[in-house]
Amino acid sequence: MKKRIGVLLSGRGSNFEALAESVRNGRIPNAEIAIVVSNREGAPGIDKAKSRTIQTRVIPSKGLERETYDRQVAAALEEANADLVCLAGYMRLLSPFFVAAYPRRILNIHPSLLPAFPGLEAQRQALEHGVKLAGCTVHFVDENLDAGPIVLQAGVAVRDDDTEETLSERILHEEHRIYSEAVRIVLEGRFRIEGRRVLIQPEIK
Ligand code: GRF
Numbered sequence: 300m301k302k303r304i305g306v307l308l309s310g311r312g313s314n315f316e317a318l319a320e321s322v323r324n325g326r327i328p329n330a331e332i333a334i335v336v337s338n339r340e341g342a343p344g345i346d347k348a349k350s351r352t353i354q355t356r357v358i359p360s361k362g363l364e365r366e367t368y369d370r371q372v373a374a375a376l377e378e379a380n381a382d383l384v385c386l387a388g389y390m391r392l393l394s395p396f397f398v399a400a401y402p403r404r405i406l407n408i409h410p411s412l413l414p415a416f417p418g419l420e421a422q423r424q425a426l427e428h429g430v431k432l433a434g435c436t437v438h439f440v441d442e443n444l445d446a447g448p449i450v451l452q453a454g455v456a457v458r459d460d461d462t463e464e465t466l467s468e469r470i471l472h473e474e475h476r477i478y479s480e481a482v483r484i485v486l487e488g489r490f491r492i493e494g495r496r497v498l499i500q501p502e503i504k
Contacts, residue, residue, distance in 0.1 A: 302486045303333035305381030307372065307389040312344020313388035314408050316481060318476035319351055321436060334379035336372055338391060354379065360391065369397040376401075383486060384434045385478070386440060395442050403492070405440040406485060408478045410470045412452055417445035422467045428458065433457050433466060435474045437481035439497070448497045450481040450490070 304322070306315045309489045315335060321327040335348035338360040348355045356375050373396075376384060386407040398405065411421035412434040418424075425433040434454040439447035453473040457466060484490055489500045 302330045303380050304330055304383045304482065304486075305333055305376040306322060306335045306344075306348075306387050307384065308335065308337050308342060308344040308387045309390040310323065310342055312342065312347045312387065312413050313314045313471065314474055314478055315344050315385075316347055318385060318387070318479060319348075319353065321482070326349045326479050327486065329364055330356060330482075330486055333381050334375060336375055338368075338389070339370075344388070349427040357419060357443060365392070365395040366396045373397055373400050377390035383482065387478075392444060393440060393442060398440065399436045404485075406438045406478075407435055407443045407445070407447075408474050409436050409438065410467065410474060412454065413445055413449060419467045420463075422470055426461060426463060426466055433456050433470060435470050435477065437477055439492075448492055448495050450484065450497050450499075451477045458498055492496045 306318065308315055319332055322330050322332055332353050334354045334356060335345065336344050336356045336358060338358060340357055340359060345355050345357060358375065359369050385399050385407040386405065409421060411425055414434040416424040422433065432454045434452055435451045436452045439450065441447040455469050455473055484499055491498050
């Protein structure tokens, strides 16, 4: 049976597309994207999913309490039989209810080497701080912002002439690569968690 991935997004959807492409070309084997949910009407990621004929749902979050909203999203994911939830530019904190509904089955991608620079505009934060090594992180999600156990990270060297745009672009390239790799590891169950450490078992060839 193929593992079913539910993607939550709010915007552009390039990480979603990278995951969809990896599913298509076998870099994430035995899996399918079951549903893409957005909290924002008109999120370009929703159109990208539609053009791949992937099931989509827009569930507007405006005016709803966090848990009330999350219950609607969880119901959509359950209906789609999602085994794993991938946040891909999803601009919302999850309620304890949602986190408990998918224990160790929610992943997020963040454009910094966490725990440095959580929150918005991480690439700009990194540049302004003057770090020489920026990067990105795939981590399990808990109810805190950009905080759960780290599955994979990739470093990106900062160049003297970098702008927020040029740095973000090189980081995004790495995001797309490590997100697929992390999803594969998690779907294959090739990890164990000790404290905050996610220990990854080698691939059996
Ligand atoms: C990415 O930089 C991701 O790391 C962050 O939000 C951005 C989403 O981009 N969480 P996209 O919608 O996947 O193109």
